Amino acid sequence: MSDKIKIQVTKRTDFGKGASRQARRDxxxxAVVYGHGAEPVHLLMPAQETSLAVRNPNALLTVVSDGEEHMVLPKDIQRNPLKQTVDHLDLIEVRRGEKVIVDVTVHVEGEAAHGAAFNLEEATVPVEAEATHLxxxxxxxxEGREVGDHVYGKDVQLPAGTTLQLEDDYVIATVSEPIVQDLGEEPEAEEGAEAETAEAEAPEGDAEKSED
Known part of the structure; x- marks a missing residue:
């Protein structure tokens, strides 16, 4: 993933919750850019363009402000819990050739042996790679893995220049016997049915007494 997304931004001068809410309304x-020992840089980023860009959580962005360009990666994406819109971004500045550690999705190929159930224990794993080639x-x-098999860190297929940040024997996935759900019987329902039958068969006088 070497393509950079360039976004025009402005420096943020007003701070506080009220200013943040107003910025989102506008x-x-x-966003805040951190990195390389420099003071944090506070920015305002266009909501629609930025939200589309960070749908990939490891998107490489170039933010442009007053003619200055900074290459950054999302470090933390804060979303509105109800609307799921992006409320705030923490970005980390990176340089060409610099290596970073990010979490990436585990893609599964093939099918386990017939009668075996596949369980993905880790949906994402940490890897180290160049910032411009994540x-x-x-x-x-x-494919064909039997019950009792495990997929370990050493089995993960990595692109060139990428290193898995897990031990070789770390379990990524397991293959086990399928879980068969035992529905069993419903004794309470049967007891209820028996009670209804007994009540229906009871003499009318007994029924009247029970109503009293």
Whole structure:
């Protein structure tokens, strides 16, 4: 993933919750850029363009302000719990050739043996790669794996220049016997049915007494 997304931004001068809410109403996302020992840079980023860009959580962005360009990666994306819109971004500045550690999705290929159930224990894994060449995913292959098999860190297929930040024996996925749900009987329902039958068969006088 070497393509950079260039976004025009403005420096943020007003701070506080009220200013943040107003910025979002005006169509901007408050953001902070960290990195390389420099003072944090506070920005306002166009909401629609930025939200589309960070649908990939490892998107490489170039933010442009007053002619200055900073290459950044999302470090933390805060979303509105109800609307799921992006409320705030923490970005980390990176440089070409610099290596970073990010979490990427585990892509599964193949099918386990007949009668075996596949369980993905880790949907994402941490990898180290160059900031300008981050993989979108890594791959594991489960073709023909039998019950009791495990997929370990050493089995993960990595793009060139990418290193998995897990031990070789770390379990990524398992293959087990399918879980069969035992529905069993419903004794309470049967008891209820028996009670209704007994009441229906009871003499009328007994029924009247019970009503009293």
């Amino acid at each position: 169509g901007f996302i408050p 993989p979108e995913f890594v791959t594991i292959n489960i």
